[in-house]
Amino acid sequence: MEHKIHFTKMHGAGNDYIYVDTLYYNIEEPEELARRWSDRHKGIGSDGLVLIGRSPIPEADFTMRIFNADGSEAMMCGNASRCVGKYVYEKGLTTSKEVRLLTPSGIKTIHLSVRDGLVDASTVDMGEPVFENPLQFLPQGTGLREGTFVSMGNPHYVVFTEDIDAVEQEGRGLEHHPAFPERCNIEFAEMRPDGIRVRVWERGSGITQACGTGACAVAVAAALTGRAERRSRILMDGGTLDVKWCLQDNHVYLTGPAEFVFEGEIELS
Incomplete structure (x- = not known):
């Protein structure tokens, strides 16, 4: 039927x-x-x-x-x-x-x-970011890039690099890395004058045009590592998102x- x-x-x-x-x-x-x-x-x-x-x-x-x-x-x-x-x-x-x-x-x-x-x-309102290991570095010798781990209700690993297109080749390996037993969303991000340019390898979907929790994770990681203030424009393949990490309540807001x-x-x- x-x-x-x-x-x-x-x-x-x-x-x-x-x-x-x-x-x-x-x-x-x-x-x-x-x-x-x-x-x-x-x-x-x-x-x-x-x-x-x-x-x-x-x-x-x-x-x-x-x-x-x-x-x-x-x-x-x-x-x-x-x-x-x-x-x-x-x-x-x-x-x-x-x-x-x-x-x-x-x-x-x-x-x-x-x-x-x-x-x-x-x-x-995405709630508060969680840092199980806020400045996580993957084991040396793996050939995989170092980055920052942020959970926004799901796990993200943010890599700051000038070669963001490399996420297409390296995203799958990072998603399935033993450091992430539940697998992980991967963002390669580049600091630019007009915002943070990001490409995403989404857990379970591969390359996507954008990722809301990923945009939040990138903005938080950029602020956490001193690369940006608490508000960022996130420039993704499919469009621009605005992320604010509010000091008053520690919540992250995605617009x-x-x-x-x-x-x-x-x-x-």
Whole structure:
């Protein structure tokens, strides 16, 4: 028996996901669907699958689950969170300009900037960065680059270099390095006059146009190592994100655009 699933394709700075409202559709085996639908040649094409649901607790309004292109489940995604904020507001699921989103890494609050009934930008409170080993250096002799570890609800390893394109060759090795038993997101970053230029190897998806938690990790790492102040423009392949590491509450705030790409239906056999 076959039935159709309605989906929405959205992106935040080029970080694109397939969004499904689970209020209407019971999605079984999301790991397999993420792999199948994310295929850019034989599927819809995306960095992964995002499931939106109603929150089971009063402290949050909605839930978000994210499955990477390889089917693994992610703990958090800043760009996806901002897209969910736009989705629930413009689809009429809420009238509030403040959306509380329950994720596997906790509740994240999204502040929506609305103009003429449409969300033109959104800011998500990413919470406090975590430094299990803030100036982590991988073992000598590995041939892999030294960098800074930052957790933004998921693990990131930030390498400052003038050769950011090398992440295409080195990202997989760093993602699977023994120093990261749960694998790791990798960012290669270069300090520039107009901001920090970043390329991303996303855990479970490979090279992506952008990564919200990655942008936050880079901004925090740059401030932590004295390369920048507590606010940075992060220039990614798919667009620019603004990150502020607030001194008052130690929270990291991610701001940027969220866009609808297209909607459609796909048969689920």
